[in-house]
Amino acid sequence: MEEKLDIQKLRAATQDASGGIVYLVGAGPGDPDLLTLRAANLLATADVVVYDNLVSDGILKLINLGAEKIYAGKEKNNHSMSQVDISHLLVILAKKGNKVVRLKGGDPFIFGRGGEELETLIEYSVDYEVVPGITAANGISCYTGIPLTHRDYAQSCLFITGHLKDGTLDLDWPALARRNQTLVIYMGLGAIGEISKKLIQHGLPATTPSAIIENGATSKQRISTDTLARLPESAKLLNFISPSLIIIGQVVALHEKLNWLKDQIQIEKINGCQLKEVV
Ligand SMILES: C[S@@+](CC[C@H](N)C(=O)[O-])C[C@H]1O[C@@H](n2cnc3c(N)ncnc32)[C@H](O)[C@@H]1O
Incomplete structure (x- = not known):
């Protein structure tokens, strides 16, 4: 019989000792109603949210009040943080034991440079999970x-x-x-x-x-x-x-x-x- 994937068990087994983790989350095109339930739950419980300029105000309002919010920019010709700096920031935040949400417009794997950020997390042995968004x-x-x-x-x-x-x-x-x-x-x-x-x-x-x-x-x-x-x-x-x-x-x-x-x-x-x- 095919065994069902127990995602909670898998998560627990792959978390590093600090307990820190990065969730690479797609925020969809802007309407908060188009966010996945998983994304909304993570915004409600995150310690830190690192977000891009395409993430709408309506979605930012769903972030719990205790979370630190960090704007990573990425407007055309006005990158407020370089891609390397963003990836390293995610590593540092997770290594401190934070539950970090990296929030990106649309889907993180469609023209979102999500792959590059994950490669850095892997390099530094940081646990991560990817949550799709509506592109x-x-x-x-x-x-x-x-x-x-x-x-x-x-x-x-x-x-x-x-x-x-x-x-x-x-x-x-x-x-x-x-x-x-x-x-x-x-x-x-x-x-x-x-x-x-x-x-x-x-x-x-x-x-x-x-x-x-x-x-x-x-x-x-x-x-x-x-x-x-x-x-x-x-x-x-x-x-x-x-x-x-x-x-x-x-x-x-x-x-x-x-x-x-x-x-x-x-x-x-x-x-x-x-x-x-x-x-
Ligand atoms: C860096 S890409 C990010 C794409 C994003 N990861 C996605 O899956 O939608 C940014 C481009 O996506 C398109 N885009 C994203 N959101 C949009 C929206 N609400 N309306 C129109 N175009 C949008 C535009 O072409 C914009 O220049």
Whole structure:
């Protein structure tokens, strides 16, 4: 008979002598209702919480009053602590016997550098546990009525980083420009012009439905849908800022039909660019 994994037993067996432990926790896109119960329980009992800028105020309010809160930053071009410093801080806090929650926006293993932090914890023999979070792609897909897959329009979905390295984007453009797939681009706002141009150059129709969503799945959500060719212009005219997610593919056309966020209305139409905000 298959033996059931006793996670409590496993935890007890793997804890080091100090009793300190780091919980790498995903906070989801921002709405506290989208937090896992496990994450909420850990915030209620942590000794220290080390959090990033993408973690919303609503979620920070769930941290117990006795816990020390440490802001680790990570805004674009304004890292208040380096990645190495953050990893070492986690080690020091755990070695002092603390129950540390390392709280990250979305899911810690999706463009969250969670893997790097765990590698340092392993190096220093610090116990850890990972708690998944709803990544921006999932949360925003559901809150905008844009299914990431659909039997008729998209049989696959790719999560991509649009973060520029040395000023360029080194992506597999022929693979990205395939039809019948959805592209979800994280950190793509700064490179939106290049993304649109390269995808069209590699064969994706300029008319492909595309969306840009700012502060998705939160009460500040803004969304603009347009063609792939016009998306950079929309983003500029409507002043989209970080955090924004880009979704490209036929599934975006379903937004008009499936969008259920009734508080969201069209508030602006500038040069043909449509913007919807939650009011
Ligand atoms: C460093 S990545 C972190 C991703 C995170 N680990 C996740 O799973 O969602 C930050 C990028 O995620 C996207 N993002 C995260 N939360 C978002 C939100 N609420 N609305 C729009 N985009 C978001 C943006 O593209 C942002 O630049």
